[in-house]
Amino acid sequence: MTIEILPATNVAAGPDAVADAINRRYTAGFVTDIESESLPPGLGEDVVRAISARKNEPAWMTDWRLAAYRHWLTMTPPHWAKLDIAPIDFQAISYFSRPKNRPKSLDEVDPKLLETYDKLGVPLHERARLAGVAVDAVFDSVSVGTTFRKELAEVGVIFCSMSEAVHDHPELVRKYLGTVVPTGDNYFAALNSAVFSDGSFVFVPKGVRCPMELSTYFRINARDTGQFERTLLIAEEGASVSYLEGCTAPMRDENQLHAAVVELVALDDASIKYSTVQNWYPGDENGVGGIFNFVTKRGDCRGARSKISWTQVETGSAITWKYPSCVLRGDDSTGEFNSVALTHHRQQADTGTKMIHIGRNTKSKIIAKGISAGRGQNTYRGLVKVEKGADGARNYTQCDSLLIGKQCGAHTFPYIEVKHPGAIVEHEATTSKISDDQLFYCRSRGIAEEDAVSMIVDGFCKQVFKELPMEFAVEAKKLLEVSLEGAIG
Amino acid sequence: MLKIDNLHVRVAGKEILKGLSLSVNAGEVHAIMGPNGAGKSTLANVLAGREGYEVDQGSVEYAGRNLLELEPEQRAAEGVFLAFQYPVEIPGVNNTYFLKAALNAQRKRRGEAELDSMQFLKRVREKLRVLHIPEDLMNRAVNAGFSGGEKKRNEIFQMALLEPKLAVLDETDSGLDIDALKMVADGVNAMRDPQRAFVVITHYQRLLDYIVPDFVHVMVDGRIVESGDKALARKLEEHGYAWIGERRVPQQSRVGAA
Numbered sequence: 001m002t003i004e005i006l007p008a009t010n011v012a013a014g015p016d017a018v019a020d021a022i023n024r025r026y027t028a029g030f031v032t033d034i035e036s037e038s039l040p041p042g043l044g045e046d047v048v049r050a051i052s053a054r055k056n057e058p059a060w061m062t063d064w065r066l067a068a069y070r071h072w073l074t075m076t077p078p079h080w081a082k083l084d085i086a087p088i089d090f091q092a093i094s095y096f097s098r099p100k101n102r103p104k105s106l107d108e109v110d111p112k113l114l115e116t117y118d119k120l121g122v123p124l125h126e127r128a129r130l131a132g133v134a135v136d137a138v139f140d141s142v143s144v145g146t147t148f149r150k151e152l153a154e155v156g157v158i159f160c161s162m163s164e165a166v167h168d169h170p171e172l173v174r175k176y177l178g179t180v181v182p183t184g185d186n187y188f189a190a191l192n193s194a195v196f197s198d199g200s201f202v203f204v205p206k207g208v209r210c211p212m213e214l215s216t217y218f219r220i221n222a223r224d225t226g227q228f229e230r231t232l233l234i235a236e237e238g239a240s241v242s243y244l245e246g247c248t249a250p251m252r253d254e255n256q257l258h259a260a261v262v263e264l265v266a267l268d269d270a271s272i273k274y275s276t277v278q279n280w281y282p283g284d285e286n287g288v289g290g291i292f293n294f295v296t297k298r299g300d301c302r303g304a305r306s307k308i309s310w311t312q313v314e315t316g317s318a319i320t321w322k323y324p325s326c327v328l329r330g331d332d333s334t335g336e337f338n339s340v341a342l343t344h345h346r347q348q349a350d351t352g353t354k355m356i357h358i359g360r361n362t363k364s365k366i367i368a369k370g371i372s373a374g375r376g377q378n379t380y381r382g383l384v385k386v387e388k389g390a391d392g393a394r395n396y397t398q399c400d401s402l403l404i405g406k407q408c409g410a411h412t413f414p415y416i417e418v419k420h421p422g423a424i425v426e427h428e429a430t431t432s433k434i435s436d437d438q439l440f441y442c443r444s445r446g447i448a449e450e451d452a453v454s455m456i457v458d459g460f461c462k463q464v465f466k467e468l469p470m471e472f473a474v475e476a477k478k479l480l481e482v483s484l485e486g487a488i489g
Numbered sequence: 490m491l492k493i494d495n496l497h498v499r500v501a502g503k504e505i506l507k508g509l510s511l512s513v514n515a516g517e518v519h520a521i522m523g524p525n526g527a528g529k530s531t532l533a534n535v536l537a538g539r540e541g542y543e544v545d546q547g548s549v550e551y552a553g554r555n556l557l558e559l560e561p562e563q564r565a566a567e568g569v570f571l572a573f574q575y576p577v578e579i580p581g582v583n584n585t586y587f588l589k590a591a592l593n594a595q596r597k598r599r600g601e602a603e604l605d606s607m608q609f610l611k612r613v614r615e616k617l618r619v620l621h622i623p624e625d626l627m628n629r630a631v632n633a634g635f636s637g638g639e640k641k642r643n644e645i646f647q648m649a650l651l652e653p654k655l656a657v658l659d660e661t662d663s664g665l666d667i668d669a670l671k672m673v674a675d676g677v678n679a680m681r682d683p684q685r686a687f688v689v690i691t692h693y694q695r696l697l698d699y700i701v702p703d704f705v706h707v708m709v710d711g712r713i714v715e716s717g718d719k720a721l722a723r724k725l726e727e728h729g730y731a732w733i734g735e736r737r738v739p740q741q742s743r744v745g746a747a
Contacts, residue, residue: 432580436540441577444537445591445647446565446598455590459581459630 038097068183068193081350158203165201180263188259188294199229204239215244226257235270242273268303280316287346290318297324301333309336313476315483325354328362335364338464343376352382357393366397372408373487379411386423403433496547507711516683523708533659537571566598568654572644579631638669645676662696674699694726
């Protein structure tokens with residue numbers, strides 16, 4: 001299954017498309033035969049320097065990476081998550097891979113690469129215009145083209161790859177990079193800071209509402225490579241932007257590492273909506289292969305009345321370790337986290353959020369939906385922290401688990417730390433199971449079993465799906481259907 | 490319409506139906522009464538196609554077809570409806586959405602055009618009016634948080650909307666107050682039709698004051714032991730099920746108490 005962002009065509013997808021989707025397996029699992037230029041496996045200062053050199057980075061960037069690398073050497077992988085992970089050999093991974101024949105413009109992009117995105121449904125060129133979505137596509141380690149750049153530039157929005165931003169907007173990158181997720185924040189963030197290869201950069205200047213949805217596609221293609229993308233998104237005073245990201249990877253027997261960092265900065269009255277549909281290869285039904293997804297995503301509501309909203313649909317990856325968070329620094333700022341995480345077969349997910357209330361009258365809302373099927377293990381882990389000065393802080397957390405079958409598991413670890421006596425923190429949690437009785441009831445009314453399952457799952461996820469842009473909501477629904485294929489019976 | 494012949498059914502290894510026979514013609518209302526454990530709900534579940542009910546012997550013919558070969562959703566599309574004794578809650582799934590999906594799935598299977606939202610809602614409003622059901626019922630999740638009475642009303646409402654040819658009501662009257670009971674009876678009576686048959690399973694005679702059956706059958710220990718008209722139900726009410734036991738022929742009573 002791929003994530004498609006062709007709103008004009010896909011919104012109209014009828015029941016047939018859904019039926020098709022049910023009959024599909026992981027269709028993003030193809031490998032593109034394209035010559036790539038990779039660094040040999042292994043990690044050391046020389047590798048960090050080599051990555052930086054290949055990207056012609058200025059010295060400050062190289063130094064920043066090296067500092068992160070040295071810090072990383074002093075750290076150990078975190079083990080607090082409820083995840084059973086075989087040790088990762090960081091020396092067996094290639095930290096840089098890019099298609100040869102690097103393009104200078106979209107027209108020069110290798111046709112095979114465009115074909116890949118076509119298969120994935122990414123409207124990279126003319127189709128993008130129809131779809132009205134600006135796309136930055138990251139293939140293995142480098143960004144291969146950003147659409148709509150001119151149109152965006154007219155209103156002052158910068159949307160480009162991180163590599164380009166380092167060259168073209170160094171003052172912005174230096175001002176903001178690492179200010180939300182510091183290089184030494186955690187093991188995987190430190191690794192990412194040292195070796196990140198590309199990612200997206202978005203800057204929306206003061207008072208500008210970004211005129212279109214921005215979107216990035218990530219795809220891991222080469223064998224034995226990790227993908228370490230770094231995304232930085234800044235919304236200045238009064239600016240607003242909605243950003244979508246989608247991810248796929250080919251089917252491979254080995255596990256591949258993905259360690260990304262996403263930083264969001266919202267100044268006074270700015271709002272950022274960040275949506276993810278993550279469909280990395282999940283491994284097969286016996287747990288062979290699949291992506292290890294260790295991601296640090298954090299938004300800083302730096303300004304007063306700013307708002308950051310995370311929405312994620314996580315159906316892929318063998319391992320998901322991800323806690324998109326909000327630091328509610330500005331007074332009256334708002335943080336939201338809406339999540340659907342699905343684990344099937346042997347997939348494991350430990351995901352949730354952190355809401356850190358620092359400013360006054362800060363509000364946060366957490367809606368987390370976990371679906372477990374097969375032998376999948378699904379953990380919600382969340383922290384709501386209210387600091388001393390956070391007068392009038394409010395949080396509402398709702399955490400629901402849905403179990404399909406008898407061998408899966410759902411776990412909830414909500415941490416609450418309140419240092420202000422006036423804070424209002426609410427937590428609700430439910431666990432339910434798709435029962436044989438429910439399925440029989442649906443069938444006795446004429447609804448086939450698979451449709452009944454998707455109806456129940458869709459109903460369970462509705463609260464989160466409605467936060468997604470329309471076309472993504474349709475895709476997310478289909479993605480869940482495909483991911484749950486064979487979960488019953 | 491429905492012809493059950495010498496039906497033997499096992500649940501979890503235990504024989505529950507022990508040679509049940511019953512014929513139902515279009516336009517008829519049959520009441521099946523009997524003590525707890527007689528196998529009444531087993532019969533309902535076998536007709537609807539629930540898993541875990543093993544048919545050892547006998548046949549069920551519906552509209553000229555072998556009903557037992559059909560999947561539950563096929564049976565629904567062919568016009569078989571079961572009003573559940575314990576309707577299931579489906580949190581998160583909107584009642585309107587559920588019913589539209591059900592009706593259109595049936596129509597699609599029958600090769601009929603699916604109804605769009607406008608057509609569907611028009612039909613919903615008509616049925617709600619006839620049954621005096623408040624419209625807000627439709628905006629809630631399927632049976633979630635419904636009172637016992639609301640669940641049963643919702644079953645009758647579904648029946649009205651899906652317009653089955655054969656409706657099996659499994660103790661729809663149990664746990665209902667007199668107003669809800671009347672509403673259920675009104676719903677059934679409004680749907681009585683020469684083309685449609687009802688099998689009304691009940692423990693009490695009370696419901697039959699409102700839904701007047703053409704035939705009454707008494708079921709004991711997995712088979713029908715006595716059939717008659719509505720007068721039979723009255724006798725049962727007066728004398729209790731023990732009275733039936735006394736009237737049973739020796740080779741039947743040999744099987745033991747229900």
